[in-house]
Amino acid sequence: MINKVLIAEDHETSNLSIQKVMEELGIDQIDYVYYCDDALKQIRQAVERKPSYDLLITDLYFEDDGQPQQLTGGLQLIPAARVLQPDLKILVFSAENKPATIQQLFKKFEVDGYVRKARSDARELRLAMESLSNNQRYFPRNLRQILNSKNTFEFSSFDIALLKLLADGVRQKDIPAYLQEQNIRPSGLSSVEKRLSLLREEHSFATNEQLIGFCKELGII
Amino acid sequence: MINKVLIAEDHETSNLSIQKVMEELGIDQIDYVYYCDDALKQIRQAVERKPSYDLLITDLYFEDDGQPQQLTGGLQLIPAARVLQPDLKILVFSAENKPATIQQLFKKFEVDGYVRKARSDARELRLAMESLSNNQRYFPRNLRQILNSKNTFEFSSFDIALLKLLADGVRQKDIPAYLQEQNIRPSGLSSVEKRLSLLREEHSFATNEQLIGFCKELGII
């Protein structure tokens, strides 16, 4: 069962709504904070003094409002929280819609659920809570197919290095120099050309511009 | 005084929070909808049957969920509402942060207030309601800073057409044909080259790839 919940969300209205949904679900203790640093502090105290939290609901992106923070967003908060309390359940509640980013949350950060801020997000929150109560992960509907199917082409770290250089405005002919600087291999211009050519062919793209646009859209770079 | 309010906001949680803030302010009648079309319908009925609404609180961007809608967002809803009821007060509540867009809301659409979804948005909502009750417009506090600090380069519709074609994989040399098809002028290859060159220079970009990446990142295309 989930009895003690911490909400980390900088938007006051979003925070408020999550609180309300939790109330309606009859959660005993509902704490909320507006900064990641405060969230970590709360988790630390709860671990020390007991009882610790059952669930952390957090946003991904926190806006900088001038007050310097150690943790600048959910992607920093999540691993930090897991260090303090490995068994803490984590539900991400964010407007993020890039499949690659959401997929990474489950794969790399091993979060327990994701609810996207969208039309029926309150209902989705309740559904997610039900899953989490049963110790099940909650995947957003539109992601379930993606996660199961293998048709997600994998970009290697080499690919991503190339794409980032291109998106940073580095000319193809100059890329080998950059790769050598970072000890990335292969680094020959021919290899760069070949790999890019393959990436385009892989997705039936005609130009590098299209490739960059695609990768930006999916949050790969 | 503001006694009758309509909330148009597709995100369930945001809608909920606005309702709650309105309740706390003691508003008599609080109606809420999740689609622009429904909002317009409500306004029309209220105008016919009286009393009409004192205030419309609306988001800018509504997500398409498959149900076909006449009005696809706040920018369509606002003028349509004003046609039905010219004296209707309008408060925009959105995450939009581009100064040019917000400025346009006041200048072109003559909205009565703007509250950005951000850290203290509930508090800002209350402040805005106070201003509106006194028949004053409500400008976001941070709008001045943003307007001063950020250089607001605007992409023309021609620019966006170009960028979209590029991001779709159309080669530069083929772009004139596409432009002529859509009766977009100018359409010469030279004009295309010149404009792209200017766009790159404007942002100190070296390549088209970087330009596309930038625009994707900002959601311009």
Add this chain to the structure above:
DNA sequence: CGCTTTCTTACGGGAAACCGTAAAGCCGCT
């Protein structure tokens, strides 16, 4: 070690993009 396989690099010809210059078209004005 020699051999094959795979990965990486070098090279060259042709296509596309880039960029400056100049010509042609358009519009408002007298």
Add this chain to the structure above:
DNA sequence: AGCGGCTTTACGGTTTCCCGTAAGAAAGCG
């Protein structure tokens, strides 16, 4: 109509990119 200013287009030379071929390097294996 004639003129000036501005926009758009046309045309080259240069650079960069694209892509096929082949040479070279590294890794696996009997």
